[in-house]
Structure formats: C-alpha cells, structure tokens
Amino acid sequence: MILQRNIKLVTEQHNIPKPSPMADFPMKEWSVKIYLLDQAGNEHPANCFTKVTYNLHPSFEDKTHQTFTEPPFTCANEGWGEFEMSIDLFTTEKGGKNTIFHDLNFQSPEYEVVQPITFKNPSQALLSVLRETGPIPNEDDSKAAAKARKANDLKKKKAVCDFEKMADGLGKLNEDDLLHVIQMIHDHKADETYTKNDIDAGEFTVDLFTLPDHLAKMIWDFLVDVKVV
Structure with a gap:
C-alpha cells in the first residue's frame, strides 16, 4: 500500500540584538516547525514521525545535524545567512524515512510551505495515526x-x-x-x-x-x- 499525506513547514524569523559577522546581514533568530495536514488543510501533530533530523549548513559545525523526537519537531537557531537544508523524517517502518528540502530565507517574518510525503506499506499502528487526517485507500472496499x-x-x-x-x-x-x-x-x-x-x-x-x-x-x-x- 502506498499512502500520501501533506505536511506543512512553518518558518518564523526575527532580528536579534547580537553582532553579526557580516555587516549588511543582521543576526536572526529562526525556527522551523512541522505539522501534518488533513484533507481540509487543518493542522495536526505530525505524530506519524518518531523523529526528525534537520541537516543544516556546514557553518553550524557540531550542530549541523539536529534531531528532535516530539511534535512539532521545532528546530530553533540563530544565524545571519539563508540556506537550503535537508530534513529527514522517520517512522517506525523498516526503511521508513523521507527526506525533503526546505529553503530557509528571511524575506518575511513567517512563511509556510506544504510538501507531500509518501508512506509505503505502513503498519496498522501507523495507519491508525494517518486515518485521523484522511481516508485509507481500499479500506472502504x-x-x-x-x-x-x-x-x-x-x-x-x-x-x-x-x-x-x-x-x-x-x-x-x-x-x-x-x-x-x-x-x-x-x-x-x-x-x-x-x-x-x-x-x-x-x-x-x-x-x-x-x-x-x-x-x-x-x-x-x-x-x-x-x-x-
């Protein structure tokens, strides 16, 4: 069985009064949160994932890979630069990993991005979670x-x-x-x-x-x- 759901990434950012290594680029405090969407576009906790790993820019050094285990899997950091990050989303299934890419930018204080996620042969436990946000193919049949x-x-x-x-x-x-x-x-x-x-x-x-x-x-x-x- 192949099942698809949409997730929403909510990014928030604002200036902070800290010195920046780049004179024309103020320091920012930013965060990314992840939600699961139902068919009407309503937000739900993304508890279909057991953990989420954000793979940040190499300049974060020992904090390049940041893992979170509780929804909404908030990744919060400080920095001055925009970059594209990859995000690994894990479920309990064997090989249950989805990787998406997210553009971190500072063009607005808050912005949202919706991305599709595919679940292959989900277990009954995972299906019970996904059932809360939409139908399960062939279940009615x-x-x-x-x-x-x-x-x-x-x-x-x-x-x-x-x-x-x-x-x-x-x-x-x-x-x-x-x-x-x-x-x-x-x-x-x-x-x-x-x-x-x-x-x-x-x-x-x-x-x-x-x-x-x-x-x-x-x-x-x-x-x-x-x-x-």
Missing part, C-alpha cells in the same frame, strides 16, 4: 467485501436449515431431548459459537447463527426425527 462475505455466509447458513423453525422446535423439546441437543452443541461447536450456561438459573443460551454448518445440520436432522419441525 475491504469493509464492504467483509460485509458481503458475512451476508453470503448467513445466506449459506439459512440454506442449511430454517433457523426460525429450529428455534421454535427447540422450545418444543422435552427435557431429555433438549439435554441431548445441548450435549451435541458442546461436542461439536466452533470457536466462534456463542453459548452461555447459567447453572443457577437453569438456562442454556446459544446463538444459532454462530453454529458451524455441520452442527446446525445435525440439530436440524434431530428435530426432524423427533417431529418438532
């Missing part, structure tokens, strides 16, 4: 297919026997025959078969639609033999 399969399974079960008549027939059984049916259910039920045995109340409950086909057929044949359906 998968749900529809699952619903269709469930309806088809129900149709097949109804073809095995008439569950309304079965329920009515079970209510007509004498105590010995009813205990025989309960034992059949215990011996042949599937993992998904729902049963509840309230010993104190002397009640046994079963969801007939959760019976496996072979068990439903066995019970139906037994009800036919004892002539209650």
Whole structure:
C-alpha cells in the first residue's frame, strides 16, 4: 500500500540584538516547525514521525545535524545567512524515512510551505495515526467485501436449515431431548459459537447463527426425527 499525506513547514524569523559577522546581514533568530495536514488543510501533530533530523549548513559545525523526537519537531537557531537544508523524517517502518528540502530565507517574518510525503506499506499502528487526517485507500472496499462475505455466509447458513423453525422446535423439546441437543452443541461447536450456561438459573443460551454448518445440520436432522419441525 502506498499512502500520501501533506505536511506543512512553518518558518518564523526575527532580528536579534547580537553582532553579526557580516555587516549588511543582521543576526536572526529562526525556527522551523512541522505539522501534518488533513484533507481540509487543518493542522495536526505530525505524530506519524518518531523523529526528525534537520541537516543544516556546514557553518553550524557540531550542530549541523539536529534531531528532535516530539511534535512539532521545532528546530530553533540563530544565524545571519539563508540556506537550503535537508530534513529527514522517520517512522517506525523498516526503511521508513523521507527526506525533503526546505529553503530557509528571511524575506518575511513567517512563511509556510506544504510538501507531500509518501508512506509505503505502513503498519496498522501507523495507519491508525494517518486515518485521523484522511481516508485509507481500499479500506472502504475491504469493509464492504467483509460485509458481503458475512451476508453470503448467513445466506449459506439459512440454506442449511430454517433457523426460525429450529428455534421454535427447540422450545418444543422435552427435557431429555433438549439435554441431548445441548450435549451435541458442546461436542461439536466452533470457536466462534456463542453459548452461555447459567447453572443457577437453569438456562442454556446459544446463538444459532454462530453454529458451524455441520452442527446446525445435525440439530436440524434431530428435530426432524423427533417431529418438532
């Protein structure tokens, strides 16, 4: 699966009263923040990323590579020069790294840039985060297919026997025959078969639609033999 989302980079900058090594270029304090956008363009915390590394100009020396692990992954620094930086965005996926490029400039006090990000074969955990900002491809189709399969399974079960008549027939059984049916259910039920045995109340409950086909057929044949359906 390939999934795409947009991120927004918000850059803010202003002059600070510090001496600059370049006379015509005042010192600046600047910052870059990263947000995840939904389809309407609304900002959300970019918690689809586990960490973000900003690769700055070599003049930052030992601070050239700066990593942050909490949204909005704010990178704040001081300097006088404009430059293009690369930004590495990491997820928990194997090979889950996206690299983008961002132009740091001082033409306005604040500016925003939107960039697309592609996620390849995201895990269920990552999908749950990305689902908050937009649809997941083919998810609706998968749900529809699952619903269709469930309806088809129900149709097949109804073809095995008439569950309304079965329920009515079970209510007509004498105590010995009813205990025989309960034992059949215990011996042949599937993992998904729902049963509840309230010993104190002397009640046994079963969801007939959760019976496996072979068990439903066995019970139906037994009800036919004892002539209650």
